[in-house]
Amino acid sequence: MAEPFLEAFQDQDIDWLVKAGQQHTLEKDAVVIHQGAAVDALYIIINGQMISAVADDKESALGKAFSAITNDTHLAHELFSFQNGDVFGEIAVLNKPNSPMEVRAVGPTTVLMVPQSRLETKLAEDLEFASRFYWVMA
Numbered sequence: 532m533a534e535p536f537l538e539a540f541q542d543q544d545i546d547w548l549v550k551a552g553q554q555h556t557l558e559k560d561a562v563v564i565h566q567g568a569a570v571d572a573l574y575i576i577i578n579g580q581m582i583s584a585v586a587d588d589k590e591s592a593l594g595k596a597f598s599a600i601t602n603d604t605h606l607a608h609e610l611f612s613f614q615n616g617d618v619f620g621e622i623a624v625l626n627k628p629n630s631p632m633e634v635r636a637v638g639p640t641t642v643l644m645v646p647q648s649r650l651e652t653k654l655a656e657d658l659e660f661a662s663r664f665y666w667v668m669a
Contacts, residue, residue: 563634574645577641579637581635
């Protein structure tokens with residue numbers, strides 16, 4: 532989800548996201564969401580690029596053989612790319628399913644990570660913020 536997510540918010544909402552979040556600088560191939568794992572944060576890309584991908588079954592004999600032959604540890608099919616200002620992890624944070632994909636950095640990338648617990652508290656306590664957040668999700 533791109534800029535429409537952030538455009539729906541007021542300045543004080545953006546200020547809260549920045550204060551509640553933590554800025555992280557990621558190296559190439561750093562994974563922030565692992566396929567099959569719970570998502571515990573909302574991410575906003577400040578600078579850089581990330582991709583989401585679905586990994587092949589690395590537990591199968593064929594997957595292991597292909598990985599060895601190609602020397603590729605990222606047997607994955609790219610789904611989306613995320614750029615500056617894009618947001619991801621928001622739906623999984625709300626629904627709390629395990630992620631069906633991984634999200635990793637294409638190169639050096641800076642993200643703002645807003646922990647799920649802080650977001651849930653904000654949504655419960657600030658109904659105006661919650662209405663804008665859920666409006667974007669709809």
